[in-house]
């Protein structure tokens with residue numbers, strides 16, 4: 205759960221990337237995202253070596269967490285970047301990510317976003333709807349370029365943890381249906397257009413996936429579609445199976461590690477293609493959470509500690525921290541589990557049942573639903589929540605006008621600001637009425 209090499213120092217304080225969390229909290233304020241650079245790079249490189257680079261491309265899914273620094277790290281570790289909006293594209297471009305290493309997603313790409321992506325030399329655009337074929341073609345024709353596209357296919361698989369549904373309903377906004385033939389029809393149309401270069405198929409089956417079973421069904425169905433297209437003389441050069449690889453948030457979580465997942469999926473595709481007498485396509489994956497999730501922790505300062513009587517003489521202690529749903533919406537949104545620890549010291553006090561909550565005006569503002577923390581927990585203590593690198597800062601809001609936390613990289617005992625902490629001046633700067 206914790207970044208590689210995280211440990212307690214002689215004073216009992218948690219150390220991440222060689223940095224004592226007490227020092228980081230003092231220097232950068234709380235809440236704070238402390239991100240271990242070595243951990244991020246190791247996980248990115250881990251994906252790079254798990255899959256055969258001769259046949260597989262790895263794109264880091266920007267939406268999990270993006271700033272120019274992580275974009276550069278991802279590229280340095282041999283990855284591309286998958287972006288899903290003009291804003292994410294802008295960050296990647298400013299970071300100097302080569303256009304060819306970019307892939308553009310989205311179920312509602314504007315003409316402006318498509319144009320900017322093509323201007324940056326984007327490697328792939330993933331077509332998500334019939335109307336988008338014409339939109340991309342129009343922009344590309346206007347610019348005098350050819351656009352390389354994948355087609356996002358809804359394969360009817362929905363995966364999460366160790367479970368998957370093979371008959372998921374297709375009543376969703378993403379992609380083109382395999383079952384109804386919508387994907388097939390769009391691909392045939394694209395293949396007949398000079399301005400578009402049909403490269404292959406894309407699917408993304410879920411998130412926080414712990415094993416290869418769902419990917420297996422998705423891959424088999426896509427290879428089935430490859431066979432139908434082959435019969436029409438249309439070749440599928442690439443199969444992008446998306447992201448969704450899971451991580452451990454709590455000690456019971458047991459995701460398959462990247463190498464084992466890679467071997468399982470590569471052999472599924474090989475065997476399916478061999479059976480269907482099809483050439484094996486190039487593969488691509490788009491992990492986000494599995495790269496950045498475990499790299500970062502959130503450091504909070506404890507404020508109010510309040511016991512609440514439950515039935516049967518039990519007690520729950522509400523521990524309020526100085527952030528909450530504005531820096532971590534996942535607990536409220538997905539009922540997500542997290543691991544939390546007292547980070548500024550060690551304590552031998554008997555543990556008490558706690559609920560770590562934020563400071564927002566919302567009773568659902570919970571960070572960690574159930575946690576055992578030392579009975580002497582008090583105002584001013586620092587708590588650390590593990591595995592908050594993905595979908596926390598990137599989904600952060602300024603609800604209640606709380607400035608969004610900084611993200612600081614820790615490496616060999618040194619800190620570098622990746623995103624500075626917002627200030628109240630930043631928030632007021634949006635309000636012309638505030639200028640007096």
Ligand SMILES: *Cc1c(COP(=O)(O)O)cnc(C)c1O
Pocket residue numbers: 265267268286309408410411412446447448449490491492493494594
């Ligand atoms: C969200 C998403 C990803 C990344 O998902 P993770 O669960 O972070 O690995 C990859 N590809 C697509 C299309 C996505 O929507």
